Amino acid sequence: MTFTARTPRVAAARKLQRRRDRDQSGRFLAEGPQAVREALAAGVVLELFATAEAIERHADLAAHAEVVSEISEDGLAALAETVQPQGLVAVCEQIDVPLKEALAKKPRLVAVVAEIRDPGNAGTILRTADAAGAGAVIFAGDAVDPYNGKCVRASAGSLFHVDVVRSPLDVVTPLRDAGLQVLATSGYGADDLDSLADDGVLAAPTAWLFGSEAHGLPAALLDAADRPVRVPIYGGAESLNLAAAAAVCLYASARAQR
Incomplete structure (x- = not known):
């Protein structure tokens, strides 16, 4: 049997494109072979x-799924959020963990995305944090949903590799209690990233706080952090975008810790 866009199971899965339905069901969609x-x-x-063609092309993936439902092209179009879908969409259980559980593992590197709204940036930071060896990524305050389709795709599978935490904005005290120094990124930070690296400061277990591109970090977080840190700009650029700045900071810590 081939499911279409009107099949009840497909219609139910399509609702997971909305945050409200993801939150209520504890489920989300992962699209494409990598995810x-x-x-x-x-x-x-x-x-x-999966479409019949995708089942044949990705037989190894279909063989490992407990339930495989063949869908028509219009069924795929209803579930997929990309312009050129690759034939596979999975309904998944949400995997975020409580802050206390993530910090109990004593991670040496943590990324906090505080009230950032752009899902592409959030997913890219997830991917970068994973690559840099971070143990957790914390979505703090009124941040984008980590299970937003664009965020899931931008993470390129890293969503499933690190502890994902959804937390209130007040995260500095539990981070510090877990033995992490808390560094806040700011274009006006008193400390320079290169100087901290040269002084050995970045070798310590560290949580990095990243705010939105439009508004930066909330003042309460910036004030509570151990140090406000700026990324040096050597050329004529006005600034780095959020994901690029996060990559520079996380890799600086990863290098120092190794």
Whole structure:
């Protein structure tokens, strides 16, 4: 049997494109072979929707899914959020963990995205934090949903590799209690990233706070952090975008810690 856009299971899955329905159900969609592969490895796939062509092309993925439902092209179009979908969309269980549980593992590197709204930036930071060896990424305050489709795709599977935490904005005290120094990124920071690296400061277990491009970090977080840190600009650029600045900071810490 081939499901279409009108099939009740497909219609129910499509609702997961809305945050309200994701929050109520505790489920989300992972689209494309890379995301599906990582979701299967994490053991969180509840159902895999795939076109006949995709089932044949990605037989290894279909073989590892407990439930595989063949869908028509119009069914795929209803579930997919990309312009050129690759034939696979998985319904997954949400995997975020409580802050206390993530910090109990004593991570040496943590990224905090505080009230950032852009899902592409959030997913890219997730991917970068994973690559830099971070143990957790904390979505603090009124931040974008980590299970937003664009965020999931931008993370390129890293959503399933690190502890994802959704937390109130007041995260500095628990981070510090877990043995992490808390560094806040700011274009007007008193400390320079290069100087901290030269002085050995970045070798300590560190949580980096990143705010939105439009508004920066909330004042309460900036004031509570141990140090406000600026990324040096050597050329004529006005600034770095959020994801690029996060990459520079996280890799500076990763290098120092190694």
